[in-house]
Amino acid sequence: MKMIDVINGPANVSAIIQGCMRMSGLSDEDAAKVIKTSYQCGINFFDHADIYGGQGAAEEKFGRAFALTGIKREDVILQTKCGICPERQEFDWTKEHILKSVDDSLRRLKTDYIDVLLLHRPDLLFDPTEVAQAFDTLEKSGKVKYFGVSNLTYMQLELLKKYVKQPIIFNQVQFSLEQSQLIDQALYMNNKTTDLSINRDGNLLDYCRINDIRVQAWSPLQKGMFGGNFIDDNEFPELNAALDKIAKREGVSKTAVAIAWILRHPAGIQPIIGTMNPDHIKDTCQACDVNLSHHDWYELYLASGKFLP
Ligand SMILES: NC(=O)c1ccc[n+]([C@@H]2O[C@H](COP(=O)([O-])OP(=O)(O)OC[C@H]3O[C@@H](n4cnc5c(N)ncnc54)[C@H](OP(=O)(O)O)[C@@H]3O)[C@@H](O)[C@H]2O)c1
Numbered sequence: 198m199k200m201i202d203v204i205n206g207p208a209n210v211s212a213i214i215q216g217c218m219r220m221s222g223l224s225d226e227d228a229a230k231v232i233k234t235s236y237q238c239g240i241n242f243f244d245h246a247d248i249y250g251g252q253g254a255a256e257e258k259f260g261r262a263f264a265l266t267g268i269k270r271e272d273v274i275l276q277t278k279c280g281i282c283p284e285r286q287e288f289d290w291t292k293e294h295i296l297k298s299v300d301d302s303l304r305r306l307k308t309d310y311i312d313v314l315l316l317h318r319p320d321l322l323f324d325p326t327e328v329a330q331a332f333d334t335l336e337k338s339g340k341v342k343y344f345g346v347s348n349l350t351y352m353q354l355e356l357l358k359k360y361v362k363q364p365i366i367f368n369q370v371q372f373s374l375e376q377s378q379l380i381d382q383a384l385y386m387n388n389k390t391t392d393l394s395i396n397r398d399g400n401l402l403d404y405c406r407i408n409d410i411r412v413q414a415w416s417p418l419q420k421g422m423f424g425g426n427f428i429d430d431n432e433f434p435e436l437n438a439a440l441d442k443i444a445k446r447e448g449v450s451k452t453a454v455a456i457a458w459i460l461r462h463p464a465g466i467q468p469i470i471g472t473m474n475p476d477h478i479k480d481t482c483q484a485c486d487v488n489l490s491h492h493d494w495y496e497l498y499l500a501s502g503k504f505l506p
Pocket residue numbers: 215216217218219244245317347348369370414415416417418419423426452469470471472473474477478480481
């Protein structure tokens with residue numbers, strides 16, 4: 198496993214993060230197997246959200262399962278998110294909601310601190326002074342060590358940073374070979390012949406790199422938004438052929454190559470994998486052993502349906 202030190206954040210964390218969004222359907226024992234397998238593969242970073250599994254079910258499952266693994270709490274990074282309220286059909290970044298949500302997550306995860314709290318999706322009515330008060334309270338109480346966001350544009354980050362005094366250390370966004378909007382615009386800028394030139398996030402990746410905000414990539418294998426895995430999907434013959442060629446050369450799975458493509462970017466993007474299958478976890482972690490050349494990276498990008506302008 199490749200390990201990294203996060204600027205203004207935790208040191209020696211795994212480049213690959215284990216996502217727990219799909220954990221709630223497992224038995225406690227199977228969930229413990231997932232956590233243990235990830236840990237044995239070198240993953241010490243687990244991603245949650247209060248909404249995963251519905252009403253905290255994934256956090257609750259993790260809390261029970263983690264106790265069965267024998268892994269020490271201080272040896273892992275627990276990250277969770279708040280701000281999406283499906284039952285109310287709204288997003289909520291009020292101080293009251295953030296503080297309550299953290300208390301609920303602490304109880305479900307059976308821990309007395311959260312390493313990283315992310316605000317999940319922007320609340321259109323958010324008042325940055327309220328968020329700042331919430332972060333201060335959480336930091337002072339020791340309930341949260343580090344803060345970040347998810348799915349934010351660069352201007353929303355600027356606004357938040359003007360009021361919040363803690364460093365914003367992560368922005369978690371969708372990014373993969375198939376969903377590569379994060380980088381496409383940089384290549385096609387000013388080109389009116391293709392929608393790939395549309396600037397959808399205000400050059401978010403450059404902004405994050407300049408401001409020491411590490412990007413985490415959610416759903417690194419999904420087509421569209423949760424449209425199923427693009428690996429072995431007939432809709433992507435060229436991409437699968439290109440992945441297969443490199444996978445055979447490197448002696449790893451195509452999945453490992455797709456994750457290695459994210460890791461190869463010099464921004465140090467952390468892929469968040471969502472598999473709940475221990476064999477797939479082992480397979481995927483081989484991504485850290487893949488040697489992708491500059492040319493390999495472009496070959497995969499072009500095979501995913503893009504072209505050089
Ligand atoms: N911030 C946000 O807005 C946001 C949104 C979505 C997700 N997330 C985070 O991102 C994490 C990952 O999302 P995701 O689950 O959609 O990620 P993913 O890794 O792209 O997809 C995982 C899915 O692919 C399947 N899969 C099939 N074959 C596989 C193989 N050979 N290797 C690996 N996986 C295989 C898995 O099934 P098996 O279990 O059978 O392997 C699982 O259903 C989530 O857990 C969550 O933490 C964040």
